Amino acid sequence: MADRTVVVIGAGPAGLRAAEALVRGGVRPILIDEAERPGGQIYRQPPPGATRPPSALYGLEAKKAIAVHAILARLGEAIDYRPRTLAWNVSAQRLDTLGPKGPDALDFDRLVIASGAMDRVLPFSGWTLPGVFTLGAAQIAVKAQGVSIGRRVAFVGAGPLLPLVVHQYAKAGAEIVAALDVTPFSAKLKNAPAMLAQAATLAKGLWYTLRNALAGVTIRSDVRAIGVEGEGRVRGLWWRDAAGAEHRVACDAVGASFGLKCETQLADLAGCAFTFDAVTRQWVPRRDAAGRSSVEGVYLAGDGAGIGGADVAELQGERVALTVLEDLGKRIDAARVAELDRKLARQARFRGALERAYPYPAHLLDDVADSEIVCRCEGITAGTLRAAASARDAHEMNRLKAFTRIGMGRCQGRVCGLAAAEVLSRTLGKEVAAVGRLRGNPPVKPIPVGGFP
């Protein structure tokens, strides 16, 4: 049994907790992570030598961040930790990686995919101008590098990340000229009672909002349309409110993204079955409550298979590790499983309410101009997509890709795929689920032809 290979991909909260529980269960997992230091995106660590303390970097989550970071040091040689390593393909029982020593292949018995999430972007007027960042990127700039994305900064969002980033920037001393929430305030009120299932988390959200207000930043809800202005770089942001009034501010940087998108490529390559999540309007790999995917030997934890946030990721990481151990024929602590399941169920209720409180801002996609770029890698406009749909019979995503090159660039549709599906579905008058999803191909991220970094 000792020579069974268990691989965990991702050293964020889910992957680290999974590795920890596997070690406790007598397995020495291989932990693969793209970053140089553990923590994932949410608890990303600054490069060695940076001096800002965790309290400044992670705010109210500092304790959790420190605890998650400490896992690796504690585990030491009990795991085979491989940082700066990209998992670029998985097929059958083989995982292909590219790390500091070049390409490698692992034959695994069990694979835990904890690939996390990325910012979800939508096309809007001016979104490709230099100076426009995603909220996550804006956050990483502050957390990892200790720099602001600009001097006069505006933020746009559709999820709980918005108040947090605004808070972090206000605290770092940036001048915040606008903070816009494109989802309606009424949805938040309506779902507030259900969010009490996680009173502490709700309180934190309120605390950020309050602190932001004290710092003189008000988050405006129910924003109906936005656009970035400037020639060659960001000069300003305009928006239209619910009453139809237009507003303008001058700024030199904009942080804008619209919730999170699951990083699903590895699950796709592994052959996992997917389902369409109608609330967050994205395709996610199917998993059962114990974390099993539809493919034997492949397990899913954390935001890579459905957005739950960092706390849920930690719970799922441990939960999935117990499932792996059970499937390897090891005895597991049934009481702990029950406890985790109970906590996860409570989190799920909160999360459901949170997602309904920040509904997908579909209205922003209703009138994307024909001239607007949807796919940045290939420079494909909304007009090109619409023309392919109506004149060239592109009635599903892979046809659209074949005809227009959407999703054929460096990002392989990770950034633009969901938005393109929204544009296609509107053009055809179909449900977005009915236009399908881009078929995944390796590599998950670009790899050098020479094979060595």
Added chain:
Amino acid sequence: MTERLAVDVAIIGGGTAACAAAVALREVGLTVAVLEKRLCGAGASGVNFGGVRQQGRHLDELPLARRARALWDDLNQRLGEDVEFEATGHIKLARSEADMAELERYAERARQHGLELTLLGANAVRDELPWIGPQVVGASLSPSDGQANPRVVGPAYARLARKRGAEIREFAPVHRAISTGAGFETEADGVTVTSRWLVNAAGAGAGVVASWFGERAPVASLMPNMLVTEPLPYFVPRSIGVCGGDVYVRQIRRGNVIFGGGHGWGDAELGLARPHSEESLGGMTRTVDIVPALATAHVIRMWSGLDGEMPDHIPVIGFSSTTRQLVHAFGFSGHGFQLGPVVGLIIAELIADGTTASPIAPFAIGRFAGWTGGTDASHGGIEH
């Protein structure tokens, strides 16, 4: 409810040749139904390398390739679609004196078919491609060959066929076809077609269709493994192949370099073909040997596709040997893209005229009548 169609010609398969045949048949006034298991032009027709090449073909294929080449010049106009065809020339590299001798022999025989090839020595190759790897000792250049975008050609033919009045049914895999005496009855998902003529253009699945009519056609699955880089400044002005077929490279105008490497894996029954990591890495290494400048470029995508391969690596084209008014066109063995438009014409000629001007005797299905071997795909080079 199952739809019923009655047409002159039913075509099993919706690849380029099938859809080109549908266009040509409509133009001589015959009614046509195309039954495609997924989407037209999305199989081997749509995911191949995109080489429009005469050089290096089996000499029996050269007359067809010559005739096809003339069609490519006007394809944009014909299809109302930019298929990105460009006569960049195709250069086939020799990595040894033995390779060079092979190229010299081929050039001489190709000339008899009207294909002019220019032999290049080590210095002349470097005038053409200054960055070429050190092991290249010479080459043969076919100036009239080129490349095109395979993703758009088949679907454009399908659209034109539909515009001309052909019935095109996608996601309609065929389960059964029988000869009824007066013609054929073909059952697909959602539709049953009766027809006077039947065309078997079912690609990797064509051996099964042939067997329904008591014919032996050993079609193996061929899954070439291909890769593409991020866009790079344009520097590969020719489509490149090598003797032995284990490297092929081209660059499109917007900068991406497309190259091949070995074989993918998959399941022909499911119509599934996936790239293979080990094969990709091998292809990357061999390609860097030929194009050293690619070492630091990034691969952004790998893919594969499913084609039918015959034991002798040339297709089956022509009348059935057992069943009247059944026409076969399949088994293009990894190099059918260039031929698609002309094979469509040949199918239509066989049906409308009973004969074709192109010499197709070498492609008769009867050559496999006594075949006792298996249907294992080759695992050697794939020439593009």
